[in-house]
Amino acid sequence: MSDNKNNPHRSPEGEQDARPAKPGDDLSEFDYIIVGAGSAGCLMANRLSANPDHRVLLVEAGGRDNYHWIHIPVGYLYCINNPRTDWMFRTEPDKGLNGRSLIYPRGKTLGGCSSINGMIYMRGQARDYDHWAEVSGDDEWRWEQCLADFMRHEDHALLDDGASSDPGQHDFHGHGGEWRVERQRLNWEVLDDFAIAAEQAGIPRTKDFNRGSNEGVAYFEVNQRAGWRWNTAKAFLRPALKRSNLTLWHSTQVNRLLFAGGEQGMGAETRAGTGATDAAKQASDLRCTGIQVVRDGKVINLSAKREVVLCAGAIGSPHLLQVSGVGPRALLEEHGVEVVKDLPGVGENLQDHLQIRSVYKVTNAKTLNAMASTLLGKMGIGMQYLFKRSGPMSMAPSQLGAFTRSSDDYAHPNIQYHVQPLSLEAFGQPLHPFPAITASVCNLNPTSRGTVRLQSADPRQAPAIAPNYLSTDEDRKVAADSLRVTRRIASQPAFARYKPEEIKPGVEYQTDEELARLAGDIGTTIFHPVGTTRMGRADDPMAVVDSRLRVRGIQGLRVADAGIMPTIVSGNTNSPTLMIAEKAAGWILESAVGGD
Numbered sequence: 001m002s003d004n005k006n007n008p009h010r011s012p013e014g015e016q017d018a019r020p021a022k023p024g025d026d027l028s029e030f031d032y033i034i035v036g037a038g039s040a041g042c043l044m045a046n047r048l049s050a051n052p053d054h055r056v057l058l059v060e061a062g063g064r065d066n067y068h069w070i071h072i073p074v075g076y077l078y079c080i081n082n083p084r085t086d087w088m089f090r091t092e093p094d095k096g097l098n099g100r101s102l103i104y105p106r107g108k109t110l111g112g113c114s115s116i117n118g119m120i121y122m123r124g125q126a127r128d129y130d131h132w133a134e135v136s137g138d139d140e141w142r143w144e145q146c147l148a149d150f151m152r153h154e155d156h157a158l159l160d161d162g163a164s165s166d167p168g169q170h171d172f173h174g175h176g177g178e179w180r181v182e183r184q185r186l187n188w189e190v191l192d193d194f195a196i197a198a199e200q201a202g203i204p205r206t207k208d209f210n211r212g213s214n215e216g217v218a219y220f221e222v223n224q225r226a227g228w229r230w231n232t233a234k235a236f237l238r239p240a241l242k243r244s245n246l247t248l249w250h251s252t253q254v255n256r257l258l259f260a261g262g263e264q265g266m267g268a269e270t271r272a273g274t275g276a277t278d279a280a281k282q283a284s285d286l287r288c289t290g291i292q293v294v295r296d297g298k299v300i301n302l303s304a305k306r307e308v309v310l311c312a313g314a315i316g317s318p319h320l321l322q323v324s325g326v327g328p329r330a331l332l333e334e335h336g337v338e339v340v341k342d343l344p345g346v347g348e349n350l351q352d353h354l355q356i357r358s359v360y361k362v363t364n365a366k367t368l369n370a371m372a373s374t375l376l377g378k379m380g381i382g383m384q385y386l387f388k389r390s391g392p393m394s395m396a397p398s399q400l401g402a403f404t405r406s407s408d409d410y411a412h413p414n415i416q417y418h419v420q421p422l423s424l425e426a427f428g429q430p431l432h433p434f435p436a437i438t439a440s441v442c443n444l445n446p447t448s449r450g451t452v453r454l455q456s457a458d459p460r461q462a463p464a465i466a467p468n469y470l471s472t473d474e475d476r477k478v479a480a481d482s483l484r485v486t487r488r489i490a491s492q493p494a495f496a497r498y499k500p501e502e503i504k505p506g507v508e509y510q511t512d513e514e515l516a517r518l519a520g521d522i523g524t525t526i527f528h529p530v531g532t533t534r535m536g537r538a539d540d541p542m543a544v545v546d547s548r549l550r551v552r553g554i555q556g557l558r559v560a561d562a563g564i565m566p567t568i569v570s571g572n573t574n575s576p577t578l579m580i581a582e583k584a585a586g587w588i589l590e591s592a593v594g595g596d
């Protein structure tokens with residue numbers, strides 16, 4: 001292909017990502033094709049391309065991560081709900097939220113959600129991973145094994161000097177990897193006192209949330225480097241792009257997966273029936289052979305000799321599977337999609353953390369509301385960042401964290417706090433004109449389950465996202481109890497000097513029923529959708545992937561992103577997703593060596 005415009009190795013936006021073809025290269029054939037350059041996809045591209053013999057293509061729907069607000073931490077506020085960086089999804093009206101529909105941010109740029117997220121470094125609890133091992137029947141998912149994969153790519157700032165006064169730091173943290181973890185660069189007196197109040201309310205101080213039990217209160221650690229956001233594009237992708245065997249196509253949406261084989265060729269299962277013998281035959285025959293993209297108005301098919309790896313996230317991966325004919329038969333047929341493989345679990349089992357944001361108006365306190373309300377204040381904030389890379393512009397939106405129990409019914413922490421020195425009516429709205437803090441609390445282990453379902457056979461049309469929040473009695477009870485825990489903390493002596501006034505949800509509401517309804521009024525996503533392509537044992541009909549993340553009944557296809565979590569982790573989901581990708585990459589490379 002001499003015409004660069006039609007050369008699939010050329011990025012649509014310029015030369016930077018183009019890779020010169022070597023003589024004899026088939027320009028449409030790779031060993032591995034990775035769909036999505038988000039949190040998982042960037043790590044995956046790095047690992048698979050480390051062997052120069054592997055030709056790897058990474059395809060991302062969003063553009064480059066060259067928007068300044070991606071890199072300045074506070075810019076999070078400007079990346080959410082911005083079509084330059086966000087898919088701009090909305091949820092279906094949700095009964096548990098009293099009929100409200102939420103904006104549902106998902107990163108659409110290199111780095112994916114890691115380019116627009118809150119940067120909190122959190123692994124969850126050991127019991128989360130031990131549970132995955134039980135559900136999947138594979139001890140590789142036990143906490144000890146997962147810990148090794150967390151540490152494999154970690155670069156913890158407390159180990160920068162080669163030693164730490166805390167010996168535990170070496171046992172639980174890595175250094176020299178790509179994924180930078182630092183302490184935050186500012187603190188707030190009002191949050192310091194909130195932490196003391198939490199202690200007075202019975203939540204112990206912790207020095208590290210990431211050793212298997214995150215119980216306690218502390219400032220979060222963040223994925224930043226010297227005051228800049230550290231997204232996965234910078235960490236994993238940029239260094240790998242120097243390799244001539246890695247090709248990146250950004251601004252290119254994958255429209256569907258391509259298949260071959262099965263009982264009667266592509267789409268066999270629809271025609272061949274679903275008897276056990278057929279299923280066994282398809283399991284050995286049906287193969288994902290590549291992807292289809294549209295570039296410059298042209299349909300291009302690209303083939304993967306070894307594997308296609310889906311890293312399109314908990315919304316993008318099930319949607320792509322469904323429009324490609326892999327999903328619940330009835331749903332696909334309803335939308336006129338030919339069934340390639342009837343997998344009822346695709347798009348089911350959506351889990352998310354619902355944050356319930358209590359707002360306390362305070363007096364005698366410095367908060368961002370007041371600082372950012374005057375021109376002088378704004379200039380001061382700008383100067384602090386310019387000269388010291390600190391101050392509110394370096395700020396992760398949630399600074400102080402706490403993990404505790406909503407009631408004595410729980411043997412382990414089942415709620416998480418994100419405490420912010422600011423308040424607003426809703427994301428995208430201005431800060432309140434009075435000093436206030438927000439104590440956001442979420443149920444870490446919700447029992448409500450939602451769905452992601454295609455609405456059309458056209459891959460460009462967004463799927464219907466229905467989280468189904470607060471749809472179980474247990475979740476409504478935890479919501480009510482967690483609001484009571486918030487009140488208990490705010491009423492402790494250490495916080496009294498701020499004369500906290502609960503303006504949301506409002507002290508007049510006290511019963512379980514009232515509080516659960518209010519949780520529905522003020523609850524919103526904390527941006528952690530997972531579970532929609534979940535892993536499980538062979539006899540689990542709703543499992544989409546096996547414990548090594550291979551899509552059931554289809555060769556050459558894996559999912560390695562947040563969607564594979566059978567149950568949501570008890571904490572933020574970004575670094576657990578990287579751990580998943582790290583494991584998956586290891587298995588993919590092992591298969592390559594074994595000729596699998």
Ligand SMILES: Cc1cc2nc3c(=O)[nH]c(=O)nc-3n(C[C@H](O)[C@H](O)[C@H](O)COP(=O)(O)OP(=O)(O)OC[C@H]3O[C@@H](n4cnc5c(N)ncnc54)[C@H](O)[C@@H]3O)c2cc1C
Pocket residue numbers: 035036037038039040041059060061062080105106107108109110111112113114116117118119120121122252253254255311312313314316317320526527528529561562563572573574575577
């Ligand atoms: C606003 C926000 C705040 C958050 N805060 C935190 C936090 O502080 N800490 C934390 O741990 N977690 C946080 N999270 C969650 C965390 O970032 C995600 O769980 C994690 O990034 C998911 O990674 P992923 O690889 O599964 O998906 P993503 O990072 O979403 O990557 C998927 C990629 O695939 C691309 N894609 C999708 N479909 C296609 C297609 N058809 N063709 C080509 N490309 C496609 C997308 O554009 C995207 O780049 C937050 C998330 C958001 C949105």
